[in-house]
Amino acid sequence: MAKAQLILRVLAVSLLVFTASLVGFSTETKEVLLVRKKATFRDLNSLYVSVYVYSVAAGYNLLRLCNLSAWFERNSKWTNVGLVWAGLLLDQLAIYFTFGANTAALQASILAVTGQNEFQWMKLCNRFTRFCIQIGGAMICGYIACIVMILVTSFSAFNLFRLYSPKRFLLLKVI
Amino acid sequence: MAKAQLILRVLAVSLLVFTASLVGFSTETKEVLLVRKKATFRDLNSLYVSVYVYSVAAGYNLLRLCNLSAWFERNSKWTNVGLVWAGLLLDQLAIYFTFGANTAALQASILAVTGQNEFQWMKLCNRFTRFCIQIGGAMICGYIACIVMILVTSFSAFNLFRLYSPKRFLLLKVI
Numbered sequence: 001m002a003k004a005q006l007i008l009r010v011l012a013v014s015l016l017v018f019t020a021s022l023v024g025f026s027t028e029t030k031e032v033l034l035v036r037k038k039a040t041f042r043d044l045n046s047l048y049v050s051v052y053v054y055s056v057a058a059g060y061n062l063l064r065l066c067n068l069s070a071w072f073e074r075n076s077k078w079t080n081v082g083l084v085w086a087g088l089l090l091d092q093l094a095i096y097f098t099f100g101a102n103t104a105a106l107q108a109s110i111l112a113v114t115g116q117n118e119f120q121w122m123k124l125c126n127r128f129t130r131f132c133i134q135i136g137g138a139m140i141c142g143y144i145a146c147i148v149m150i151l152v153t154s155f156s157a158f159n160l161f162r163l164y165s166p167k168r169f170l171l172l173k174v175i
Numbered sequence: 176m177a178k179a180q181l182i183l184r185v186l187a188v189s190l191l192v193f194t195a196s197l198v199g200f201s202t203e204t205k206e207v208l209l210v211r212k213k214a215t216f217r218d219l220n221s222l223y224v225s226v227y228v229y230s231v232a233a234g235y236n237l238l239r240l241c242n243l244s245a246w247f248e249r250n251s252k253w254t255n256v257g258l259v260w261a262g263l264l265l266d267q268l269a270i271y272f273t274f275g276a277n278t279a280a281l282q283a284s285i286l287a288v289t290g291q292n293e294f295q296w297m298k299l300c301n302r303f304t305r306f307c308i309q310i311g312g313a314m315i316c317g318y319i320a321c322i323v324m325i326l327v328t329s330f331s332a333f334n335l336f337r338l339y340s341p342k343r344f345l346l347l348k349v350i
Contacts, residue, residue, distance in 0.1 A: 107280075
């Protein structure tokens with residue numbers, strides 16, 4: 001169990017770092033009406049925010065990983081249940097923030113692909129094709145990272161909750 | 176416990192229905208450059224999608240509610256563990272879809288409020304103020320509905336997982 005969690009967390013960290021760098025380092029320069037324009041993630045607020053969210057989530061998972069591997073080495077039983085609850089809560093927060101940032105970035109990107117005629121918002125991706133494909137790949141990567149993080153939390157929730165008595169609410173069984 | 180779940184689900188359904196109708200029925204008509212323009216949720220794809228997602232999520236929770244109240248009446252123990260796992264999975268899917276739709280709608284609305292100068296996307300909310308405030312309220316309501324749904328699933332996950340043995344993985348205790 002602990003081994004599976006370890007592997008999943010390593011996967012989550014690498015996926016998040018990959019996503020953040022994919023969004024952060026993708027640029028494309030094109031001439032639009034004789035003016036050189038450079039497309040970066042700074043052009044869209046939601047992409048800008050999402051890079052930070054990915055990075056923070058990666059850092060958080062890395063921190064948890066150090067902790068986990070320490071646990072794994074000592075092969076110890078969980079002693080402090082409160083800490084595990086706090087970890088679960090933080091995991092959930094990390095997932096929802098990453099998922100939210102990813103979805104917001106996706107929505108903004110979809111608007112950049114399709115435009116919105118009624119608002120006279122014009123399409124942008126017919127010009128910056130490579131940039132847009134790269135961002136699209138990053139979004140998919142971000143969602144996979146979310147799924148991996150959800151798996152990790154499910155494991156830890158399962159491990160925590162099964163310590164409790166099935167008969168009475170919130171009563172810890174003697175381990 | 177079952178009573179708390181019941182109340183939370185009723186709250187979730189009513190919040191989701193309220194959000195869907197808030198988004199769905201808010202319109203504002205203004206004259207823009209001598210042309211009468213009507214702002215509805217159909218103008219933004221993400222709002223359009225989110226109304227459907229809220230409605231489906233409300234319907235799903237209503238279905239679960241009927242099931243739950245039947246359980247509550249009979250006051251029976253869970254007999255079929257597989258069904259409970261499936262319910263948990265469906266709950267999670269409902270939460271992530273609602274959260275995602277809500278965040279996407281929020282992102283699109285933020286773009287409508289702030290505009291995006293570099294893309295020549297213009298602001299819209301300086302004209303349709305009442306409409307925008309109503310949509311903003313709906314978003315907040317949608318997030319509260321998400322939190323309520325998260326609480327419900329946490330309860331059901333806790334109730335399911337504590338049936339399992341703390342010693343061996345995926346071994347059901349005798350109830």
